[in-house]
Amino acid sequence: MNTPVNKTNDELITDDLNFEDMxxxxxxxxxxxxxxxxxPSETVRSMEFLNDIPVKVTVEVGAxxxxxxxxxxxxxxxxxxxNKENGEALDIKVNGKLFAYGxxxxxxxxxGVKVTDIVNEYVK
Numbered sequence: 001m002n003t004p005v006n007k008t009n010d011e012l013i014t015d016d017l018n019f020e021d022m023x024x025x026x027x028x029x030x031x032x033x034x035x036x037x038x039x040p041s042e043t044v045r046s047m048e049f050l051n052d053i054p055v056k057v058t059v060e061v062g063a064x065x066x067x068x069x070x071x072x073x074x075x076x077x078x079x080x081x082x083n084k085e086n087g088e089a090l091d092i093k094v095n096g097k098l099f100a101y102g103x104x105x106x107x108x109x110x111x112g113v114k115v116t117d118i119v120n121e122y123v124k
Contacts, residue, residue, distance in 0.1 A: 059102065059113045060091040089116055 062082025074080070084090070089101035092113060102113040 055094050056096075057099075058093045058096075060093060 062084035064080055064082050066080075089103060090113060091098055092100040092102050092115065098119055100115050100118045102115045102117075105112045105114045
C-alpha cells in the first residue's frame, strides 16, 4: 500500500473524506418536473406504453364453497348449484378483480359477454 509519508491512518481517512473541493449539485431534476404543468394529453401520450401490457379477463358464472367430502363425491354428470340465479349478471374480472357485470351472448358459434355495468371505481 502506498501511503504518503508522515500521515497517520486518521489523517489519511480524513483526507479521503475531504469533500470541500468537490462541486455537488443537490437540486433534483424531479423537483423541477413536479413544478412544471403537464397537460392531460401529455399524460395520455406518456402512458401509451402501458397499452401493450396483457391483462387476464375472466367471466365468472358463479361460485360455491363445498366441503372436501362433497368435492370428492363429484362424478361425471354431477351438477353443482352455484350462487347465481338464472338471468343474474355475471362478474367480469380483470386480473382477479371485479371490473364489470355482463350477460352471456353467442356470436358466430362462440360465447361472449355483453358488458351491462362497469364497477363505479373504474368509471371516471
